[in-house]
Amino acid sequence: MNIQINQLGYTPKMKKTALLRGPLADEMQVKNAAGETVLTVPVDQGRTELWGDSLAAVDFSALSMEGTYTLHCGDASSYPFVVAESPYQDCLAALVDMLYYQRCGCDLGPETGVFAHPACHTGMARVYGTEEKVEVSGGWHDAGDYGRYIVPAAKTVADVLLAWQWNPAAFVQGITPVLDEVRWELEWMLKMQRADGAVYHKVTCASFCGMVMPHEETEALILSPVSTTATADFAAAMAMASRFYQSVDAAFAQRMKEAALQAWAFIADNDPILFRNPEGIRTGGYGDGYDGDERLWAAVELALTCGGDSYPKAAREWLAVIDQNSAPLGWADMRGYAAIEGMQLPGEAGESCRRWVRKEADRLLERINAYGITMTDYLPWGSNMDVCNHGMLLFAAYQLTHQETYRLAAEKQLHYVLGVNPVSYCYVSGFGSRPMSHPHHRPSVAQGVAQPGMLSGGPCSGLADACAKERLQGQPAGKCFVDDHASYSTNEICIYWNSPLIALMAGIMGA
8 A cells, every 4th residue: 555544534633644655646635525626735855765665744733524535545545534624533432441351260251252262270279389279260461361460450440541541431341441441450350469569470371372262272270489579469460440430439549558568568578589481381481681761650659649757758769769860661661651651759759850851751752753653763563562552651741741753653554554554554463444354363273253442463573473474574663563362472462562542542542
């Protein structure tokens, strides 16, 4: 496709920019559903070279009347798109509903179509290296596999709660109300805490299963050892969530607050306990070589939830030593959550976090390329998560400053994942004219159809699986994507890839 647009469309007031690829005509026409030309705009013949593409950006923001349109330039035409007040509402609902589809430990009924299944993973889990058994049913399957992991769970919860905070009106009810759905994950996370406050890192089988439905994975469940990264992330997520649920269910909010305090007490009394898969466990590790960012985030959230002296003091102490030259949004580096949430802190700590967010947003602005994203030379595994994370940070800076530059940059991240990209995919399954349709996701492979509302991981220039190595050799970074379930490094899905898109989309819908 040589004219790339956001395949879901635009609001009437939104800045609208198409990317033209290759030598095209001097003018671009906007045609309505009847084929009538409603707008003609000149094409600047200046070009930007990126990822093997010669690109021209054409602004058609003058199009503000609601309707369905296509763009035409020479012999090239775009996919159809809409201009509407709420072009992303259905997609946002599906992104949240994806979490329901990923539920573990309960029956999924006819509302999920071919993805309905009886309760899965309901047996007791054995604590690794012991004969102790613990009941840890519930939560969401993390990704294309059926593991459940605390570290990415905390990121997912934080993203969705931020989305709710930024724009609660965006969440028309899907299968379940959004706070009810997040509670499903929180209830599971609470089961993962030991009596001493420490939190088990994950619960999985020993190895990944085949491409089967969830209830067909019947191997024994194993609780991997505790870690301070999981425990600190747990403390942060529980402290944060307790504020959101205080007016909904005060008893549940108090339960989460007490769990957060127990987790904090454990990490305060213990040196780093960093996780690596123990012998015989070959599922996702989510290992991390440093837990200072998780401790900072936990201190910030507890300071906001509990006040007093000790938690604000801990937050200030960590802010004094933590590297503020970047503000990633996890899962391995949680500094961005500490920075965004820390903007609410009183005094110099809050000022420090506000400077930090703006500094990071300015750094991202300097790196934006012709496709609108901040990564050019190398796109990592799960690059679409990074795109959405950057969009979240830019949106947070917009909220702080009300400077349009940040909002427009955040919108570019959304446009990229929904179609303005070098492979012309809408990276969300079930949406757009060319949706991602063959994810590395066990239920989708088992049923032969993509579960809807899932964000693909997107291009991975490292070519980290055999399918990618076979089919993508020599491709530039932005084109290292293949819509094939065998390419887990470019086309897997994850709850914590959906969640920053939920936050980005909700924020932009309310801006």
